[in-house]
Amino acid sequence: MFGVMGACLVRGTVTKMVHLLWPNRGVVAAGIVDVDLSAVQPGDNVVVKFRGKPVFVRRRTEEMIRLAEKDDAVVATMRHPEKDVERVKRKEWLVTLGVCTHLGCIPYPNEGMYGGYFCPCHGSHYDHSGRIRFGPAPFNMEIPDYLFVDDNTIRLGVK
Structure with missing residues (x-):
């Protein structure tokens, strides 16, 4: 019993x-957020909140893409070497966490020596692929899990 x-x-x-x-x-x-890309023009950035952090969604211009691919030639000299094609799912779109990998500040878009992002807290400079090029940040800007649902929508939080 x-x-x-x-x-x-x-x-x-x-x-x-x-x-x-x-x-x-x-x-x-x-943990899953859909982002509408239909109104984002080339060169524009959209910031969305995802899991309590900002995510930068940038529609890159042809010039930004050209510069990012040109920088692939010097990828071996970068602190955290990754080619542009390894960081984007479609050339036109760059999706990164909007947090500097140094101490977690929020970088400014379209700023800095490489025109990508600039962190005003301690001077980290990122290129058009979100790769660290100068300053104290130890890593490239993080790429969150995401996928394209269709041509005008990405879904954050899934692979």
């Missing part, structure tokens, strides 16, 4: 713990 009651007690406790640890639908939904 005590064995059956004990088993029921253990089952009830384990079930409650599993439900407690399992994320609810609201939490899961908050």
Whole structure:
């Protein structure tokens, strides 16, 4: 008799713990954000909040793409070498976390020595691919998980 009651007690406790640890639908939904790209013009940046952080979505101009690909020639000299093609899913769009990898400040778009992003806190300069080129930042700007749902929409939070 005590064995059956004990088993029921253990089952009830384990079930409650599993439900407690399992994320609810609201939490899961908050981890995925769709971004409408239809109104973004070449050269423009859109900032969206994703998991409590800014995400920069930049529609690159032909010149920005050309400069990013030109910089691939010196990728071996970069602190964190990544070619442009490794950082974008479509040449026209660059999607990065809008946080400097040094101390977490928010960089300014279209600024700095390389025209990409400039962090005013300690002077880190990023190029048109979000690669660190000068300053104390140890890494390139982070690329969040995302995919293109269609030509005018990206979905953040999924691969």
